[in-house]
Amino acid sequence: MSQAIGQLVAAPFVVPVLTAGVMLALGDRRHARACRALSLAGCVLLVLCAVLLLGWSSGGEPAVYAMGNWPAPFGIVFVLDRLSALMLATTAVLGLACAWYSLGGWDERGRHFHALLHLQFAGLNGAFLTGDLFNLFVCFELLLIASYGLMLHGGGQGRQRATLHYVVYNLVASSVFLIAAGVLYGATGTLNLADLAIEVAAAPEADRALLRGAGLLLAVVFAVKAAVLPLSFWLQAGYENASPPVACLFAVMTKLGVYALLRVFTVVFGEQAGVAAGLALPWLLPAGVCTLVFATLGAAAARSLGALAAQLVAASAGTLLIAVGTFTDAGIGAALFYLVHASIAGGLLFLVAGEIAADRGASGHRLEPGARVTAPWIAPVFLFAALASSGLPPLSGFLAKLAVLQGVLDARGATIAWIAILAGTLVFVVSLARAGSILFWRPGRRGGGDDRPVGDCIPVHGRRGPIGLLCACVVLLTIGAGPVARFTDEAARQALDVEAYVSAVIQPPEEETPPGLLLDGDRLRTRQRGPAVESHEVAL
Amino acid sequence: MELLVASGIGVLTAAGVYLLLRASTFPVMLGLTLISYAVNVFLFSMGRLAIGMPPLLREGGDLYADPLPQALVLTAIVISFAMTALVLALAVSLHAGSGSDHVDGPPPGGQP
Numbered sequence: 199m200s201q202a203i204g205q206l207v208a209a210p211f212v213v214p215v216l217t218a219g220v221m222l223a224l225g226d227r228r229h230a231r232a233c234r235a236l237s238l239a240g241c242v243l244l245v246l247c248a249v250l251l252l253g254w255s256s257g258g259e260p261a262v263y264a265m266g267n268w269p270a271p272f273g274i275v276f277v278l279d280r281l282s283a284l285m286l287a288t289t290a291v292l293g294l295a296c297a298w299y300s301l302g303g304w305d306e307r308g309r310h311f312h313a314l315l316h317l318q319f320a321g322l323n324g325a326f327l328t329g330d331l332f333n334l335f336v337c338f339e340l341l342l343i344a345s346y347g348l349m350l351h352g353g354g355q356g357r358q359r360a361t362l363h364y365v366v367y368n369l370v371a372s373s374v375f376l377i378a379a380g381v382l383y384g385a386t387g388t389l390n391l392a393d394l395a396i397e398v399a400a401a402p403e404a405d406r407a408l409l410r411g412a413g414l415l416l417a418v419v420f421a422v423k424a425a426v427l428p429l430s431f432w433l434q435a436g437y438e439n440a441s442p443p444v445a446c447l448f449a450v451m452t453k454l455g456v457y458a459l460l461r462v463f464t465v466v467f468g469e470q471a472g473v474a475a476g477l478a479l480p481w482l483l484p485a486g487v488c489t490l491v492f493a494t495l496g497a498a499a500a501r502s503l504g505a506l507a508a509q510l511v512a513a514s515a516g517t518l519l520i521a522v523g524t525f526t527d528a529g530i531g532a533a534l535f536y537l538v539h540a541s542i543a544g545g546l547l548f549l550v551a552g553e554i555a556a557d558r559g560a561s562g563h564r565l566e567p568g569a570r571v572t573a574p575w576i577a578p579v580f581l582f583a584a585l586a587s588s589g590l591p592p593l594s595g596f597l598a599k600l601a602v603l604q605g606v607l608d609a610r611g612a613t614i615a616w617i618a619i620l621a622g623t624l625v626f627v628v629s630l631a632r633a634g635s636i637l638f639w640r641p642g643r644r645g646g647g648d649d650r651p652v653g654d655c656i657p658v659h660g661r662r663g664p665i666g667l668l669c670a671c672v673v674l675l676t677i678g679a680g681p682v683a684r685f686t687d688e689a690a691r692q693a694l695d696v697e698a699y700v701s702a703v704i705q706p707p708e709e710e711t712p713p714g715l716l717l718d719g720d721r722l723r724t725r726q727r728g729p730a731v732e733s734h735e736v737a738l
Numbered sequence: 739m740e741l742l743v744a745s746g747i748g749v750l751t752a753a754g755v756y757l758l759l760r761a762s763t764f765p766v767m768l769g770l771t772l773i774s775y776a777v778n779v780f781l782f783s784m785g786r787l788a789i790g791m792p793p794l795l796r797e798g799g800d801l802y803a804d805p806l807p808q809a810l811v812l813t814a815i816v817i818s819f820a821m822t823a824l825v826l827a828l829a830v831s832l833h834a835g836s837g838s839d840h841v842d843g844p845p846p847g848g849q850p
Contacts, residue, residue, distance in 0.1 A: 336817075355843070359842070361828060362825070362828050362829065362841065365821070366758075366841075369818075369821050369825070370770070372818075373773050373777045376777045379781075379810075380780055383784050383785075383806070384785075384786075
């Protein structure tokens with residue numbers, strides 16, 4: 199049984215890759231129905247996997263899956279702990295909502311929607327699971343390639359323009375990632391996160407600048423993904439222009455940046471890291487506050503519901519950074535609870551914005567008096583989504599924000615964080631109220647001319663099921679806040695327990711391993727720094 | 739050799755950044771390509787520079803070329819190649835659609 203479940207750790211990566219491959223082979227024109235069925239089945243399977251892994255991870259020890267059974271520092275490992283299981287579950291739920299919603303017609307607006315979607319899941323899940331820095335890069339690229347395709351989905355000049363900026367920006371970020379990974383490899387001779395933790399902790403004083411520089415470069419890359427100011431300008435145009443199901447899934451993509459920051463800056467550059475200890479500590483809280491303030495201003499100035507939702511996503515990233523930046527049990531535990539809530543509420547708001555746009559026709563989701571929203575169910579759902587995403591009681595957003603406020607209480611700069619979070623919440627409430635009153639209470643007059651770019655497709659309705667699903671998730675999070683908060687607190691404690699992580703990943707050499715393999719590996723590691731210097735002399 | 743490789747990386751990166759900051763899509767793409775070349779050479783040199791060494795550990799042999807960065811560079815080349823193709827396709831499509839290859843689209847009302 200434990201063998202089977204050990205294999206299951208790789209399933210969230212393997213299943214979507216296989217699904218996407220089959221869908222690409224079938225072709226989405228000739229076998230559209232089969233692709234849709236397969237996509238939905240794949241998503242349900244991912245949810246089931248995530249639930250199983252969530253249950254299993256609450257057992258305690260991190261579970262390690264070694265690719266090809268190569269032991270840790272030499273092969274690539276997937277590590278499942280509470281934190282990654284939580285991220286997997288959040289992604290799986292949002293992914294299901296995205297695929298389901300798109301069945302209403304969005305998936306026919308371009309080619310290979312479902313295949314790209316599953317490649318995106320593979321990239322996201324791989325990034326959440328991997329215990330290797332270069333594999334993290336590969337997973338980032340996988341999800342980015344898929345996200346470029348998804349962001350373009352539906353076509354139109356606006357989308358292409360936003361995607362071009364997004365692609366170029368992320369390619370530069372990827373180059374920076376490679377440079378950082380290269381420097382870390384050059385200085386330590388390893389790319390395995392657990393092994394890096396050992397090597398960085400034992401690094402000599404001479405490597406101080408190299409290691410700290412590489413670490414901060416990594417922080418920059420993750421900050422691009424998390425849309426941290428001043429690296430966040432790709433976010434609004436991209437999310438606003440993306441089709442609603444895609445934007446719904448993208449709500450979890452910024453959280454990946456926060457996850458990567460949390461993982462790398464606890465395991466590799468945490469308190470125990472010697473010359474590079476506490477590298478991100480002075481940066482995260484100020485960066486989070488700035489992101490939050492900027493997103494708040496953006497929300498107040500938003501001219502469409504999509505832009506408002508995009509700013510809410512950016513604001514949630516800022517709030518998360520503030521809480522993660524404490525690097526304490528309480529702060530990170532609260533951040534993880536808020537992360538789950540904010541992803542689901544953000545996705546919900548994007549789907550509702552999509553429904554509103556489809557209902558109003560030419561006015562879209564622009565915040566200007568236009569066609570009346572006819573479907574009677576949209577208004578209460580919008581109210582629900584607005585309450586959830588702005589963080590008003592009685593929904594889980596309120597509880598999550600309360601937890602964050604409590605979590606940062608003892609941190610340095612807590613006053614500023616409190617002011618930013620509370621003032622931000624107020625402005626978001628006002629912005630959402632303004633959006634609601636324009637959309638629902640001031641119908642009639644058509645807005646001044648339709649400046650929608652030529653070639654942009656008219657929005658269509660999606661399925662209503664996933665909106666209900668996400669609403670139900672928010673309600674569940676509210677009712678089950680106690681157990682969820684206990685789980686996230688445990689997850690935070692586990693994420694900060696670097697020793698357990700390292701000892702789970704790096705097994706002491708065993709007798710059964712093939713002789714020679716470990717011997718060579720040990721020599722490789724001890725000699726990493728040795729022959730290099732000599733080889734220059736030979737070369738010269 | 740270090741000086742040559744290091745200044746090569748530096749020049750490539752500088753040229754890449756300069757091109758990246760241009761306002762039309764084609765120079766931007768060239769800039770991305772140059773930067774990815776620079777990064778690839780940089781990754782190579784992170785395994786330490788060695789000439790004529792086997793990428794293997796052998797009994798009694800102390801000198802070897804580190805094979806891992808080569809594997810990394812291979813991955814990075816494939817990815818950056820695919821990405822360049824994507825950016826190119828996107829840029830061509832934008833140009834065909836709007837008649838301008840400015841990164842922010844044609845200026846409102848003016849000639850591109």
